Amino acid sequence: MSDIKIKITDRDGVLHEVDAPTDMNMNLMEVVRSYELAPEGTIGICGGMAMCASCQCYVKSEHQLPEKSDDEEAMLAEAFFVEDNSRLGCQIHMTDDLDGLEVQLAPEEA
Amino acid sequence: MIKTDILIIGAGPTGLFTVFEAGLLQLKCHLIDALPQPGGQCAEIYPKKPIYDIPGFPEVLAGELVDNLMEQIKPFQPGFTLGERAERIEKLEDGSFLVTTNKGTKHNAPIIAIAGGLGSFEPRKPMLDNLFKFEDKGVAYMIKEPEVYRDKKVLIAGGGDSALDWSIFLADVASEVTLVHRRNEFRGALDSVEKVQQLKNQGKINLITPAEVIDLQGGEKLEKIIVRKTDNSEEIDLDVDNFIPLFGLSPKLGPISDWGLEIEKNAIKVDNTLDYQTNIPGIYAIGDVNTYPGKLKLILCGFHEATLMCQSAYQRIFPDKKYVMKYTTVGGVTGFDGSKKEAPKAVVKSIE
Numbered sequence: 001m002s003d004i005k006i007k008i009t010d011r012d013g014v015l016h017e018v019d020a021p022t023d024m025n026m027n028l029m030e031v032v033r034s035y036e037l038a039p040e041g042t043i044g045i046c047g048g049m050a051m052c053a054s055c056q057c058y059v060k061s062e063h064q065l066p067e068k069s070d071d072e073e074a075m076l077a078e079a080f081f082v083e084d085n086s087r088l089g090c091q092i093h094m095t096d097d098l099d100g101l102e103v104q105l106a107p108e109e110a
Numbered sequence: 111m112i113k114t115d116i117l118i119i120g121a122g123p124t125g126l127f128t129v130f131e132a133g134l135l136q137l138k139c140h141l142i143d144a145l146p147q148p149g150g151q152c153a154e155i156y157p158k159k160p161i162y163d164i165p166g167f168p169e170v171l172a173g174e175l176v177d178n179l180m181e182q183i184k185p186f187q188p189g190f191t192l193g194e195r196a197e198r199i200e201k202l203e204d205g206s207f208l209v210t211t212n213k214g215t216k217h218n219a220p221i222i223a224i225a226g227g228l229g230s231f232e233p234r235k236p237m238l239d240n241l242f243k244f245e246d247k248g249v250a251y252m253i254k255e256p257e258v259y260r261d262k263k264v265l266i267a268g269g270g271d272s273a274l275d276w277s278i279f280l281a282d283v284a285s286e287v288t289l290v291h292r293r294n295e296f297r298g299a300l301d302s303v304e305k306v307q308q309l310k311n312q313g314k315i316n317l318i319t320p321a322e323v324i325d326l327q328g329g330e331k332l333e334k335i336i337v338r339k340t341d342n343s344e345e346i347d348l349d350v351d352n353f354i355p356l357f358g359l360s361p362k363l364g365p366i367s368d369w370g371l372e373i374e375k376n377a378i379k380v381d382n383t384l385d386y387q388t389n390i391p392g393i394y395a396i397g398d399v400n401t402y403p404g405k406l407k408l409i410l411c412g413f414h415e416a417t418l419m420c421q422s423a424y425q426r427i428f429p430d431k432k433y434v435m436k437y438t439t440v441g442g443v444t445g446f447d448g449s450k451k452e453a454p455k456a457v458v459k460s461i462e
Contacts, residue, residue: 040401041376045228045361047407051155052360074297077269078357080237082292109234109360 004099009060010037011105020094028103029055029089042108048090053079055089056106063101065092081106112189114140116423117209117219119196119366122150124397124412125225126179126188131420133186135433138446140189140217142196142209144230149176151227152409154359165410175409185445191215195230197365199393207392221392221423224371224378225412226399228361236267236355240326248332249353253280259352261285265335267323268356269293274302276356281314288316288348290323290337318346326353369393377401385422386415392426394419 003019006028010016020031029044032055046052050071056079059065065087068076072091076082086106092098116132118125121143129139145154149172157173164170170178194211199222202208206220233251235241241249253259253276264284266277269291275298277289289306296303309315318337324345325336332353337346363376371388372379378395380386382402386394396419397412405411424433442452 039375041228041363046151046155049156049159054360070297073293074269074295077291077293077295077297078234080234 002096004094004096004101006031006098006100007060007102008032008035008037008057009102009104011107020098022094022096024094026094027090028057028092028094028101031094032089032105038105038108043105044090046090050075050088050091053088053106053109056081056086057089057103058083058106059085059087059101059103061100061102063098065098079106080109111216111218112140112191114138114189114217114219115427116140116221116223116420117142117207117217118223118225119143119209120150120225120227120397120399121145121148121190121192122225122227122397122412123152123175123179123409124227124416125150125223126176126183127413128223128225128396128416128420129183129186129188130179131417132423133183133446134436134438134441134443135420135424137420137424137427138188139186140191140219142191142194142211142215142217144193144195144232146193148180148190148192149173151361152176154231161409163408163410185443185447185449185451187446191217195364199369205392220427222394223416223419223423224366224388224393224395224399225397225416226363226366226395228398229363229366230361231359232362232364233355234357234360236323236357238323238326240328244326244328244332244353247330248328248351249326249355251355253354256280256283259284262351263349264288264352264354265290265323265337265348265350266354266356267291268358269296269298270356270358271298271302272358273356274298274306276354277315278302278305278309281309284352286316286350287314288318288337288350290318290321292320292322292340294319321346323353323355363399366399371395374401377405384418386419387422394423 006020008016043054045054115137116139118141121141132139152172153176160169194213197212198210200208209217263286265288267290280287310317320340321337324338327334335348335350378400380395380400396415398407444450
C-alpha cells in the first residue's frame, strides 16, 4: 500500500488534499470520483476512454506528466474551456512521481 | 399509436437483452432510442473497442456484441422508434402508460423499462453568444436533409469523422464549404483525411486551421461568421448561410428527470432487493441509468437486472398466472415469428 498526496480544486473552487493509491491501477478521474469531488454523472462519463472531456482538469504544479496520447490530444482539441495546461484526468495514472500534484477541475460542459 | 407489453426506453445492450427475457415470457417489446441505430454507447461511441467482461466472451468488440444481441432477439420481433427521444409520460385510466417522443410518436404499454444508460445523446454545442438565436435559422447540429445545403455557403466546425465526412459530402452539394478546426490534425478514418486534403488542394474545401469560430452575426438569419486563427489571432470574416458545429455527442438524462422519478447522483433510484422498480409502480429502471447500494455500471449487471425486471413485469401484467422459470436448454426458444430453436432430441433406436 503506497499513497501519494494530491491537491484537487473542485468546480466550486474548494481545495481538497487527498491521498491517492499508486498500487490500485487508478487514474486521476477515478480518484476524483472515489472522493466524490464532482457529482456522479458529471465526470468520467465515457468511463475513461478519452472519449468525452468530462474529466478535463488544469495541471497547476510543475510535475512531469506522461505525454498525451493521440486520443487525448484529439479529444482536447474538441473540448471546451481548454487551456494550455489542460489534461484528461482519466489519462493520468497515479504513480509515485506525481506526489504533490496540483490540479483544478475544468467547468462542466453545459 | 404503438401498443406493446413492455416499452423499453433506450436500445443499448441492456434494453436489447430485455427483449429476449421478455420474449421467453411471451411479452412483446418496443424500444425508443434518441440515436438513429440500436446499440447505445456500444454502437455510437466505441463500436471498435473490445470488452473483456461479458461472461462467455473472452473478448468481444462492442459493435459485435450489439450485432449478436440483435440476432438473439430477432425471433421476438421488437419494434423500434429510433432517432426520437422519449419526452413525456402520462398514466392512463386503465393504469397503463402513454409515452410521447419529441417528434410526437405515441406509445402505450402497461410496463415501462427505462434502460437509458447515461441519457439521450445530444449534440455538444459550442459556447457562442448568438448560437441559440440562429438555431434552425442557419445553425444545425446534425445534417438530416443534405439538399437543404444545395448551393449554400456552409461552414462546418469540428475535427472528427462527422466533420470530415460531411465536408466531403457537401463539397459536391454546397456552393462553398469551409471547414474550421482548432488544430491542424484531424481525428478520422485515413481515407476521409486524405479525401479532405485532396478537396482542399482542388479548392473545393476551404480549410481554416488552427482556428475557431468566435462570433455569429446576422439579422433574421445567420449571415456572417467570424473565425479567429489560434496561431496568429488573425480574424477572418466569412459570409455564410449555414453553420454546422460537429463536436460529437454528450449524454443528458434529459426529460426523464422530470417524470417524477426519484433521482440520486444523476441516476434513477430503484429497489434492488426485488425487481429494479422505481418509486412509480410499473416503471422500472435497469442498466447504467439506475442506482442502488453497491451499483456497478457494467453491461453484465444490466443483463441480470433486465432478467429479474421481466419476471416482475410478467406478474404485474398477469397477477393471477403462475410462472415457473424454464431453462432455454429444456424449453427451447419459440419466437413470435413462428421460429423455434431447441436442443436436438436424443434418438431412441435399437442398434441391430
